[in-house]
Amino acid sequence: MDEHDGPAERFEAHREQLRAVAYRMLGSLSEADDAVQEAWLRLSRTDLDGIDNLEAWLRTVVSRLCLDMLRTRTSRREDPLGWQASALAGEDDPEHEAVLIDSVGRAMLVVLDRLPPAERVAFVLHDLFAIPFDQIAPIVERTPVAAKKLASRARQRVRGADTVPDAELGRQRRVVEAFLAAARSGDLHALLAVLAPDVVRRADPMVLTPGRETVARGADTVARETLVFGRRAKYAEPALVDGRVGVVIAPHGRLLLALAVTTAGDRVMEYDIIADPARLKRLDLALLSGG
Structure with a gap:
């Protein structure tokens, strides 16, 4: 040319x-x-x-x-x-x-x-x-x-702010990535391996079907429920969620849900599915190092 x-x-x-x-x-x-x-x-x-x-x-x-165009948008996604x-x-x-x-x-x-x-x-x-x-x-x-x-x-x-040592973030990331990989593949045994026996799942009501409890407990219950989440996991990516490694779920690149994850050792101890727009807006979200 x-x-x-x-x-x-x-x-x-x-x-x-x-x-x-x-x-x-x-x-x-x-x-x-x-x-x-x-x-x-x-x-x-x-x-x-x-x-x-x-x-x-x-x-x-x-x-x-x-x-x-950014300045004239009437809402922020x-x-x-x-x-x-x-x-x-x-x-x-x-x-x-x-x-x-x-x-x-x-x-x-x-x-x-x-x-x-x-x-x-x-x-x-x-x-x-x-x-x-x-x-x-x-x-x-x-x-x-x-x-x-x-x-x-x-x-x-x-x-994001460097509030957690790199080694700790690396450990959290490995656990969260193992959780996502198991969810994406629908591998129940892999999910059970990465979830703590007494794991707790919390969720905003708006993301649940009517009648489902906002709190689920125990590895077997949470793992089987997470298999349903697996269809959304293709839109998921690890990120810093309030200073810890969690997950953002963003179809079309737009934030739909976030998972605030608590880990210990090589297990997920708890995760909270955040769908309420007001809660999502308050989250401190950042890229992981190398992300």
Whole structure:
């Protein structure tokens, strides 16, 4: 692709990269595509001879569009109960969206969604795409120094506070990953091996079928119940939940449920299924190291 190609050909050379940037900023494939399409419309009305660096120009346009979209959202992923019901029914991600989610990580999308718009844009551009702060500054309407501070604050929120030693987090993570693997595979024996004999499962009523107890006790009862949870486990990913290794469940990259998990040794002692939007909003969620 050279400078003598037409606007459409030159734009198409950058489309996938622009889509990747927009998706990480917005967490929605349809919104990301809208931002990219609007960037094309703006380019089609612009004299290319006045653009020194088309890649940077397009990235700036898409980033500003995403920032405006983030600022004008009326809710922060507070999806209606109807959407929750469809997700609980095991609705698959569309194929392309599922690939994008896997490339980013469900936990990353969940945590990014909790950032203020300018912090999210600065973090995505710098930490995920290595864009220098002198280019980020005009997008977020800050000085380069202030843009760097935005990304730094976002990074601290994404990574969480170092309140638990790495060795302890590593142990918790191994137990939680074993639990998820057993749930995904429907392996009752593996579940019994990772659950403590007197394990307790608590859950918000809204996630349970009518008549089911909000508290279940004992490895056999909890393990058999968890086999039903297994169909949701494909949307699950370990994350820090209130400073301990737990689980976020995020169909389409949107937080639906969280599991606050208590472990001891190599067993799960207790887990709490959190579905109430008010409780979800109060959770301190962050990525695990290396996540």
